[in-house]
Amino acid sequence: MSAATDRTQATPSGTPLLEVTDLAVEFRTPDGVVRAVDGLSYRVEAGRTLAIVGESGSGKSVSSLAVMGLLPDTARVTRGSVRLGGTDLLTLSRKEHRARCGDQVAMVFQDALAALNPVHTVGYQLTEALRARRGLSRGDARKRAVELLDLVKVPNAKARVKEYPHQFSGGMRQRVMIATALAMDPDVLIADEPTTALDVTVQAQVLRLLAEIQAERHMGLVLITHDLGVVAGVADDVTVMYAGRAVEQAPVVPVYTTPAHPYTRALLRSIPSAAGTGRLPVIPGRPPSPAAMPAGCPFHPRCDAVRDVCRTDVPPRATPAPGRMSACHFASDIMAGREPAPEAGVTASASGGSVPEPKGDPDD
């Protein structure tokens, strides 16, 4: 597959199309202010696919809404920058922000049935932006709509542009959603769980289509998913998010072979495989509520390699190997497949200070 060749050839060089730095997003809730995203950074380069992986509530969708300027009124960006072609989008007015994104960054939403307007034809929605913002005539718009549907391999495109979203099957609807995103010829495509609502065979088709289009147009693709199994086939780089933070960032192959964060390791273990027998390992516990974040490492209550330092100190962004990031006190140990020694906390955390006590109850 083309994406695979890209992965070996492309080098992380040149200026990124989209660069998110130290992004933090807060929500106002009746219970006070909660931080949904905290210090997220990533870069998207032409022709490369970045997968952002995490459970629901990990901040992966919220961060992309922040990039697009689509946060709800109760949320606001408190820190960081989103640079698109040399401009920090977060310094623009909301109107300019959305206009810039409409031209260069497009988003594919999760539930295409809800994300497409039920009362307008597919053709109208495909070319709405082209007509409103680039002044395309009605006839040209119709032609372009048919081309776009052809591009995403919807059969009988000429007739189907006149139909409404509810007349499409789930997979076809998601293709329409992708075509809508491609209409303005964006440089970056953000796909937020594009296959969640689909059954497995259709999922594979839609992912393959996304990968093909991405390679063909040399776009940057951000693929947001909760499914590490989906990532392996299409992504070049992976960012694993937990509780609003990036816990591991690395090229895709090392993430699978030598994960450097216990959360990534646990996620990988819980991917079901056809050959698997016995019980599927799960990660015990639940992600923390953003309103009640545990002290220290946010993952420590669920971590199988937890040490005392994890309960008190927020782990620094360690670099266990070139081009890799892991927010774990014991990143090198986890990457090497070693259980961190009780005393290793002092050297690996680089935080100095107290001597950690022997390992406590692992179920803690």
Add this chain to the structure above:
Amino acid sequence: MGRYVLRRVAQAVGMLFLVMFVLHLLTTLAIQLNGNPALAFFGDKIPSPAQVAAVEQRFGLDDPCYDQPGNPCLGPFVERLGQYAQGDLGTNLRGREVTDIVASAAPNTLRLFVMVTITWLVLGMVLGSVAARWRGSPSDHGIRLTSVLIDALPVFVLLLVYKEVVTVPLSGWAKETFGEDSWPPYWFKPSFDPEHPWATVAVPGILLGLAGSAAFIRLVRASQLDSYGGDHVRTARSKGLNEGRVVVHHVVRNSSIPVVTAVGLTFAEALSGAVITEGIMNIYGMGGVLWDAVQSSDVGLVLGIVTILTAVTVLVMIVVDIAYAALDPRIRYE
């Protein structure tokens, strides 16, 4: 779309027939239990049996079934349907054609309804949209408070205050300012003027519409808020469309579906408001005519008018259904 419309029309014809039949059963039962309405023709005088028989024959009340309580009187019903089919709705007790009465009274009621509907739509759409778009702002709170105030003010109070307190000084002022023969004095005339039907119906219609607009404002606000939170609106924004376009094509357009339905449903309700308004403002219209007919036991006129009102209501329902389908493709292809 064509099949959908056809099916709706067929349903409407069936409904019309059903309503007419129920109406017939009710009036028949009323005659059977309550006595001969032909007597009402004579007022205080005591007629001879021959006179009564002549009147009964003239108004189609001579069928013996009217003396048998419980008899559905299908014979006269079929006969009346035949007459209706020929456009003959009978006469009132004074021998005037029902169609003629309706033809002179209906246009004024229709004018009133036009004003009412325009007021609903304008107030509802404008205030509801503003409240939804700037949710939680002072204007939102103000609009919601206003809608509660409107609800608390019954239409007859509104009209009486207008008529007794406002009209005279206002029309006097208008005469002085714009001259005797200009339009403005008629707008504020305290009673209906058949020479200037539109001008003298306008303000009462607006007031009646205002009294019913509170529910509309809240409905528009609620359905637009629903759309604002919708995923498809987020998609539209992600395309970089300006907010005005998003509001018009993705919020107002989508939330117009429940609003249109409500216009149709409240239309039938507005008739009771019309009776009050026509009474207070002396407008010669369907409400007043129906009220008088009921008062004077004029069976033929009541039946004729109610049948026509049913037909109009059914027609409005069809129009609403078609508008609904035009607005929402999911209905069209059900």
